Structure formats: structure tokens, C-alpha cells
Amino acid sequence: MKVDSAGLQVLSREECLALLASVPIGRIVYTDRALPAVQPVNFLLDGQRIVLRTAAGSRLATAARDTIVAFEADEYDAGTLTGWSVTAVGRARATDDPEEIARLSRLPLTPWAPGGREHFIVVLPEQISGRRIRR
């Protein structure tokens, strides 16, 4: 078991992807008017790509267009003081191709928030890192 300098277990890329696939919500981290911004979103793994859907005019759709973002998901249990976190860093791309939009629309990705969300953002992770905390 690999452990980092903070005493946390280092997860493999395969473990990171499996954990990402196990939760419905992550957080996209980006820069909005030169300030750090973070927003929880429903997402889905499409192969190794992270797929989000948002409204076309949203702050996220405007800011996360062809730019490097981070995406984080985690789960913690305050009872046992255990948990994990996975962070992916990569380029976010807005999907403009009608065929790709049609394909992504068929994925089982249903945002919890109300309203139309026909704008897809795809993040291709270039770096993935994950840690597990365990007593």
C-alpha cells in the first residue's frame, strides 16, 4: 500500500476511476473572472471522460469552455473518520457536434436540479490522483 507524506493511502488510476463512477455528484473547479470558483454538479463517466450537463447560458457553461479545470469527488464517514477523494485535472470542452450531443443525451445522466440542461461539458482527465483516509 502506497502512502503519501501526509499518511494518506495513494490510490491507483484504476481505483480513482472506479470511485468516480460510484457517486452521482462531483465538484468542478474553474476560474471565473480571475477568481477561484467551485460548483457541485451531477456527472457521469463516459469511458475515462467526465460528462456534465448544464444550461447553455450558465456561469459554468461560459467559464468552462476550452479551459483547464479540476474535478473532484469524495465520500466521507464522520462516524469512522474514513473516506476517499479523487481529483482529475484536464481540459473542459463544450460539445458542439450534434451527433455527439445526441449520443451524450442518451447517457443516464439526469441532473437533480430543475430546468433544461442541454449544454454538455466533457472533461478529459490528463492527471488523476486519489487518496484514502483510514484510521
Next chain:
Amino acid sequence: MKVDSAGLQVLSREECLALLASVPIGRIVYTDRALPAVQPVNFLLDGQRIVLRTAAGSRLATAARDTIVAFEADEYDAGTLTGWSVTAVGRARATDDPEEIARLSRLPLTPWAPGGREHFIVVLPEQISGRRIRR
């Protein structure tokens, strides 16, 4: 009840602070070598200030020194598709004053991760925003 353009309930500053105080873990969002970075951390509200503790030589301690960061906490229930998220944006400051370090050391802030964590980071929120999602 105020609702934003995405159909989410807008929380007041008081509600945001009360929710922040209700959870042990949040996520600090910063820039590390020009890339967006995010890290889960145990934290405590000290008045309206967000207090974190980390190891002195950590990546976070190095990157979040006198810079603007975002701090996010949330809770979601996949069963009921409900939840909330609060984001604070403000300046992160490393605490160098021995008296302040002594005072912060007495706060009930115990990181889950092992190892010494005698470096305090304090974030003074300039903007706080929160949303609640409800079916």
C-alpha cells in the same frame, strides 16, 4: 423563498454560515503552479473565519499563502435528490503570530489525517453564497 435562474433555492449568509458550521470537512480551492487545485480538509468556523490546519511543508501550505481561495462544503442525499452547497471566497492567510497559533491550537479542530499539522490557514470570507436543491 428566493430561487436562482437554475431553480435552486438561494441561501442567506446566516444560513450559509450555519450550514458550514454543521459539517467537519470542506474543500479548499486554489491555484497550484497555474493549475486549478482542490483538496478536502477538516475545518472549523471561528466566528466567520474558516480555520484549517495542515503540515508546514504541505502543497496546500505553500500554495495558499496570502492568496484568494474558494472554500466549499456541501451535503447531498442521493435517496431524496436533495442537498445544499455553500461556497466562500476570500483571502487565505498563514498564521505566524505565536499568540494566535496558541489560541487556534485550543479550538476543537482535529484533522482526521495522521501526522503533525501545526500550520494554520485562516480564510476570511468576503463573499459567501449557498444553494439548496429540493424536489
